[in-house]
Amino acid sequence: MPWRTDKRAHAKPAWLDLLARLLRPTSPSCGQSHSRHNWPFLAKSRRISAHRADDERDWLSGKGSSMLTPILQGQALAAVQHRGSHIQIIASAGSGKTEVVSQRVAALLAEGVPARSIVAFTFTERAAASLKERISARVAERLGPQALDQLGGLYVGTIHAYCFRLLQTHVPRYETFDVLDENQLTAFLVREATRLQIKDLEGTLFKSIRTFLENLDVVENELLRPDQLDDPFRSVLERYYASLEKYRLLTYGQQIARAVAELDRPTVRDTVLADLRHLIVDEYQDVNPAQEALIERLTGPGVNLVVVGDDDQAIYGWRGSDVGNITSFAQRYDDVATFSITANRRSRPTIVSTADAFAQSIAGRLSKVMTATRPAGGVELVKWVEDMEEDEAAEIAEAIRRLHDNGLAYRDIAILVRSRTSYPALLQALEDARVPVQPAGRTGLFDRPEAEVLGMTYCWLVDHDYRPAGWGVQSQAITEDSLVADYAMAFTLPKPIGAQVRSLLRQWKGAVHQETRRVDLVRDFYELVDVLGCKHWNHDDPYAITRLGTLARFTTLLADYESVRRRARPDDAAPGEQVGGQDRGLWYYKNLAIHITNYANGEYEGFDGEPDVDTDAVDLTTVHSAKGLEWPVVFVPSLTKNRFPSRRTGKARSWLIDRGLFDADRYEGSDADERRLFYVAMTRARDWLSLSRHERVNVKSTRASPYWDEIPTSHLTTAPLSVPTLTSAATEGAALLQVTFSELAAYDLCGLAYRLRTVLGFQPTLAPELGYGKAVHHVMRTIAEHTKATGRAPDPADVDRILDEELFLPAANKVAHREMKDAARRLVNGYIADNASDLHRVWMTERPFELHLSDAVISGRADVILDQEGGVTTGLAIVDYKTSTGDAGAHDLQLQVYADAGRREGLDVRGAYVHDLKRGARDAVDVGSPAIDTAEQKVATVLHGLRQRQFTPKPGIVCRGCDVRVLCKAAQ
Numbered sequence: 001m002p003w004r005t006d007k008r009a010h011a012k013p014a015w016l017d018l019l020a021r022l023l024r025p026t027s028p029s030c031g032q033s034h035s036r037h038n039w040p041f042l043a044k045s046r047r048i049s050a051h052r053a054d055d056e057r058d059w060l061s062g063k064g065s066s067m068l069t070p071i072l073q074g075q076a077l078a079a080v081q082h083r084g085s086h087i088q089i090i091a092s093a094g095s096g097k098t099e100v101v102s103q104r105v106a107a108l109l110a111e112g113v114p115a116r117s118i119v120a121f122t123f124t125e126r127a128a129a130s131l132k133e134r135i136s137a138r139v140a141e142r143l144g145p146q147a148l149d150q151l152g153g154l155y156v157g158t159i160h161a162y163c164f165r166l167l168q169t170h171v172p173r174y175e176t177f178d179v180l181d182e183n184q185l186t187a188f189l190v191r192e193a194t195r196l197q198i199k200d201l202e203g204t205l206f207k208s209i210r211t212f213l214e215n216l217d218v219v220e221n222e223l224l225r226p227d228q229l230d231d232p233f234r235s236v237l238e239r240y241y242a243s244l245e246k247y248r249l250l251t252y253g254q255q256i257a258r259a260v261a262e263l264d265r266p267t268v269r270d271t272v273l274a275d276l277r278h279l280i281v282d283e284y285q286d287v288n289p290a291q292e293a294l295i296e297r298l299t300g301p302g303v304n305l306v307v308v309g310d311d312d313q314a315i316y317g318w319r320g321s322d323v324g325n326i327t328s329f330a331q332r333y334d335d336v337a338t339f340s341i342t343a344n345r346r347s348r349p350t351i352v353s354t355a356d357a358f359a360q361s362i363a364g365r366l367s368k369v370m371t372a373t374r375p376a377g378g379v380e381l382v383k384w385v386e387d388m389e390e391d392e393a394a395e396i397a398e399a400i401r402r403l404h405d406n407g408l409a410y411r412d413i414a415i416l417v418r419s420r421t422s423y424p425a426l427l428q429a430l431e432d433a434r435v436p437v438q439p440a441g442r443t444g445l446f447d448r449p450e451a452e453v454l455g456m457t458y459c460w461l462v463d464h465d466y467r468p469a470g471w472g473v474q475s476q477a478i479t480e481d482s483l484v485a486d487y488a489m490a491f492t493l494p495k496p497i498g499a500q501v502r503s504l505l506r507q508w509k510g511a512v513h514q515e516t517r518r519v520d521l522v523r524d525f526y527e528l529v530d531v532l533g534c535k536h537w538n539h540d541d542p543y544a545i546t547r548l549g550t551l552a553r554f555t556t557l558l559a560d561y562e563s564v565r566r567r568a569r570p571d572d573a574a575p576g577e578q579v580g581g582q583d584r585g586l587w588y589y590k591n592l593a594i595h596i597t598n599y600a601n602g603e604y605e606g607f608d609g610e611p612d613v614d615t616d617a618v619d620l621t622t623v624h625s626a627k628g629l630e631w632p633v634v635f636v637p638s639l640t641k642n643r644f645p646s647r648r649t650g651k652a653r654s655w656l657i658d659r660g661l662f663d664a665d666r667y668e669g670s671d672a673d674e675r676r677l678f679y680v681a682m683t684r685a686r687d688w689l690s691l692s693r694h695e696r697v698n699v700k701s702t703r704a705s706p707y708w709d710e711i712p713t714s715h716l717t718t719a720p721l722s723v724p725t726l727t728s729a730a731t732e733g734a735a736l737l738q739v740t741f742s743e744l745a746a747y748d749l750c751g752l753a754y755r756l757r758t759v760l761g762f763q764p765t766l767a768p769e770l771g772y773g774k775a776v777h778h779v780m781r782t783i784a785e786h787t788k789a790t791g792r793a794p795d796p797a798d799v800d801r802i803l804d805e806e807l808f809l810p811a812a813n814k815v816a817h818r819e820m821k822d823a824a825r826r827l828v829n830g831y832i833a834d835n836a837s838d839l840h841r842v843w844m845t846e847r848p849f850e851l852h853l854s855d856a857v858i859s860g861r862a863d864v865i866l867d868q869e870g871g872v873t874t875g876l877a878i879v880d881y882k883t884s885t886g887d888a889g890a891h892d893l894q895l896q897v898y899a900d901a902g903r904r905e906g907l908d909v910r911g912a913y914v915h916d917l918k919r920g921a922r923d924a925v926d927v928g929s930p931a932i933d934t935a936e937q938k939v940a941t942v943l944h945g946l947r948q949r950q951f952t953p954k955p956g957i958v959c960r961g962c963d964v965r966v967l968c969k970a971a972q
Helices: 014-022 074-081 097-110 125-143 145-153 159-170 172-176 182-191 205-222 233-246 252-263 266-273 289-298 349-359 389-405 420-432 449-460 480-491 495-511 521-532 542-565 586-603 664-668 671-682 706-710 741-749 751-760 772-790 796-806 814-840 888-905 929-947 957-961 963-967
Strands: 025-028 086-091 118-122 155-158 278-281 304-309 336-341 381-388 413-417 613-615 619-622 631-636 685-697 737-740 842-852 856-866 876-882 909-916 921-924
Touching (some): 074 336, 086 097, 097 118, 097 125, 097 278, 118 159, 125 155, 125 737, 145 842, 155 159, 159 172, 159 252, 159 266, 172 772, 182 542, 182 586, 205 252, 252 266, 266 289, 278 289, 349 671, 349 685, 381 389, 389 420, 389 685, 413 420, 420 619, 449 495, 480 495, 521 542, 542 751, 671 685, 671 706, 741 751, 741 856, 741 888, 741 929, 772 876, 796 814, 814 842, 842 888, 856 888, 876 888, 888 909
Parallel strands (some): 086 336, 118 155, 278 304, 413 619, 413 631, 631 685, 876 909
Antiparallel strands (some): 025 613, 856 876, 909 921
16 A cells, blocks of 8 residues: 655655555464553464574474473483572573473472462563463373362463552552553643653653653662652652552553562561462563662572573663673572583584573673584575675575575574664665565554554644654654545545545544544544455455554554543542543643654554564564574574674763662663673574675765674675575474453453454543542452451441542542442442341452363452352352443353362352342352353363454354454444
């Protein structure tokens, strides 16, 4: 689809438009999403399926044995078997550390260590899903499938997720908090800019926001206090923290900082440490000081800490990680056993020896030598040079074509660059050679014509000039005619539809000034999508799915802006009430236009493909993004002086924080940081590595990177490159599907709606009652804990106090909050009047469950579990609170799944009930053995459809309340 060609069009490289046409998914695989929506993990992603670091697959010791588990030897085996002290595992690139960690966990469980006493931190959710799958496999092989039922208490996940769970578990008020991501945080700062006086920092709004965020990262990474800082930053920061608290919001940094603070409280610390016996931290070299403070507090008496990492792969210093954590670990902790796993089982010998020789030049590293275990395979590494950057890119593209012609899939090839500066020439060359490229992270959202015309629309509504992202790009006025023409081009509209679009846009513009009309940006967006006829797009066409994904990403932008602008807060002048946010008027739209042109159009990433589709395309990505991945063939181009290492490395920055309070050099980078990054790039290659540079960019000459010069000249060759003959391995079988019950139920309700919402990421409209059910559940938990603490059920005065303090509705204004508070009061008082005895039977609230089936794990949380069921001391009953009408069958199935999981754990689950708070009625759910068997069969059927990507619509009454029905031809 061509870009605008009228005289207003700003210049765009041809490859940006043509890139999407190259993306043609082939075979289905398993995946994860990089968006905020929660596509269930299958422990492998579209990009990861062949490329995650499963290095133990080549281990000799496992071959020829009846065991599926590789048999570890030497230091790896010793690390698994060691007990009685802290452990430091130094694991070189490609050495199979995930296998070592998995076998250690399995061994602990085999020795009788309860799963709940083990916590394993990973750096990413993707790594967590992979580690969970590996642990499950090793436990099943060693202890039998039935042992998987005991894994529910095992925590494997990121530090941020652990901290949020800790806060919500041990400090209940955090159940009413939400976490802002980077995009939402920027929108929040724009909203609060005047109250924060943020422009005092730099004079202009968005420059001040960028400066504030850069310094905020340091404050939170280093756990600095505001009283250590100077004005104006100190005052802005104090007002910022007060605003977060007022609106009940957290950031990623605040999750950790507040968890650390809570662990300094004896009651919380003692409760958390009561069960914890083994703490495992993967990628320890990437931990920042705040995370290290958390780890130190969790490593209490009787807790064995295992850290796993490689100082040579510490590449995140620019965002706070401190390589000193791993290099000084044995000096900072008492009684440490150190094991080195340095046998690289990933790469060919020449790649290993060259990378290891280069690593020896990294200043301050731990002494070690990485060795190879794979046999030689001919020429394994080449370095070469071309005259122009375009020539270098063209030679890479042609070499990839030859590799593919020789039998290697495109997906087994990666091009790793230091920064996105190298993208344009490479993308153009790949497009010229008709080489498909993975979409993830390569283009921004507004590089797609559909997103750009939508962004222009919100500027046109308030007569705000549109300015594309980039330096030196001129703003442009948007007219109605040009906008309609852009819609016709971007969406290939016939004239009658174009006229309908014009009519709708005029209606929108006329409504902008209506101060009494509550704005609903996402709802209006779906109205536009309906007029554009997107429901008629072919969902079997990958290009159409890419376009739908773009629209979905745009709803995320709108939802981010709207959720922040409309965020309510408690009313200081009227305790027990709340004040709604902004939801109408000219400035609501003007601020959106300002947000788009000054931030969103340069920061939101484009749609990166459906996560469960394995696209046969080359990976073009940065080295930072490639951490933890591997490919048979890797190209590392643009090894020039100012690109790799980056010319900005080591340059002093102007901080708002005294340099004496933190290690500023760590954030500004060093040659050692860049050398570690180059080492990571080299060690991503399994079979063949290409290192290249160019001598000129346009007419300007550029010198070679010192790193390129340090690669032995014996590897020097000339173009055209002689490429090896490599073939792609068969894709792996079905991975462990990790899904929540909510996701399972949503898919069962309507496969197409599930695909649109959960897989593609279309966002819901922001209704005032949003969060009501969650708020009532939180109040019910508070009621139960009040009863436990006082020995009596709360009276009406207590209920009023609890509602005043705890009922928070993030999208409700004062009137809506009053109405819903009155409704909640009736529900709660009615429950207490009819079920007061239950409050004295509460065994646990918000209890997590995991049901392990042959190839899937279904997780969820029960609202409350009662004891003394049927008069039996050990008897338990699971109760699910229901605040609105819905699918009764889904509630029954949910409780049957939880009952099944609980019994497998060894709990004496004797009953289950759905308590309809609105009706004041409690309905029993059949959890007898035949009903549980039927539930498992039902779950298996749903999981099968999910695995097979059977996204079939189920039209009916459910369509009436479905936001995405405008994208469904079958909707009723």
